Amino acid sequence: MSASNSIVWEKILRKGAEANLYEGYWFGKKVIFKHRIKKDYRENILDSIIRAKRTINEGRALIKVKEEGINVPQVYELDTENALIIMKYIEGQKLKDLMPKLANSEKIPLFYNVGKQIATLHINGHIHGDITTSNIIITEEKQVFLIDFGLHEYSDSIEDKSVDLHLFKRVLISTHGKDFKPCFNAFLEGYQSEYKLLENDDSKLIIKNISAIERRGRYVKRDEKEFG
């Protein structure tokens, strides 16, 4: 199955909005093939621009982010022509699938750790762009891995970091409504704990700016706008 001199695509794991994920072997190592397949619904030129751009973007981001000590899959091969990334297979479960199986007491430290990882990302000038509970993998040892960097951007602005957190907040509310408050609070605590180690602690400004973004949103009432 896993001959050490071959590349084997075994089976499809998941169809995402951007890419199909396959499981298989790459010179004896268990890997994920992330293939940004051509989306026939899209205009041809637009499709190739998006696929090439995001493949390079994600490959580079994963490599860079890994160097900075954040848990992400190791990239083995980056094939921009075919919009394909071959990366290490992370044994674990999506946080989204794990949530219903966890006791409340287990969720809090987990979200605290997610907060720490995202803070490290932000401190180093990375914006994930799509933080959801589907894009966080939890290993058997309760290690937090971040995946899916297709919408990654480089930025040091408070605004971009707030947007990143705002998207995650929205996903928690819509997908895990009952757990939202304690989990998001634990997440923010973990997030701030990393920033506290720095000379310039921007975390307060970043978190405060989330509500400014919410007020800018659609259908926000004026009194909330003024007194937030």
Place this chain on the structure above:
Amino acid sequence: MKFNTKLVLGIESTAHTWSVGIMDFNGKVMSVVNDTFIPDKGGLHPYLVKEQHLNNFKRVIRQALRDANCKMCDIDLIAFSKSPGLGPILKIGAQVARMLGQLLNIPIIGVNHCIAHIEIGRLMCNIEDPLTLYVSGGNTIVSAYESNKYQIFGETLDISIGNMIDMFARDIGLSHPGGPKIEKLAHQSKRYVQLPYVVKGMDLSFSGLYTAAKKLIDSKTYEISDVAYSLQETAFAMLTEVTERALAHTEKDEVLLTGGVAANKRLQEMIAYISKEHNAKFEVVPLKYAGDNGIMIAWTGILRYISEGRPNLLNTMIDPKERMDTLTIPWRK
């Protein structure tokens, strides 16, 4: 009693359409009559729209009653759109509803316009638990039912898709409604010009795309049809991507496309494609019920009335900025 089941009269009054629909409590449509404001130039001026609705509301109600072959006194419940929308226009709907309620001594119930779009889609397309892409002149929302609410997974961060298309249409001299004309124009081209593609997770932004398209037109270096084609392709690809992302995330097995922009064949084709990819059943709400209409208000009024009973008159205040994800949905468990 002339009718076997109770009857509801629904009033839609959030924007350019004043619509009255009559329906029985089993969900059978008896009539629906629309009066739509069409501006001579520019967009919807709330004052002018209000004037048109004030001049026409009686005629539309009468016509709806006549079409349904019933009298005002046969009506058992009045439902009206209380949110979200343009304040002065919502007010007329609420005032007419209150007046009729008082005159006939029957309950009136306020309905959230966005929720009504989803509910009428579920009824008309006979589907249970869809991921909904709701695209219109006022809204661009990706929503699904979760934790007793219609949660918003993605939405526009600035202008709506319909608004963007309408503004672009006006800039190139096409009269309202611009959507169908842009669709036709886009058909004449196959030349793609790159435009800003802005997706943030499951949210979207169209204002930069609009400005870039306008600049291309002003530069006079491209055919208008090329720009229309590129604008449509870019905007719809964005919508399709966030819908697919929400579909992969929520793992729903039904997809519903509704709102005025749902009439666009190209958008239908794209959403149908990703639905098939994820083995989800795909339905487009029939045009008559995808755009703003009184029947969707009537039906949602019935659902809320049955589960919550007669509301206090104080709870019939309009709320121009109510978000659909703040309301619980007691009829879905």
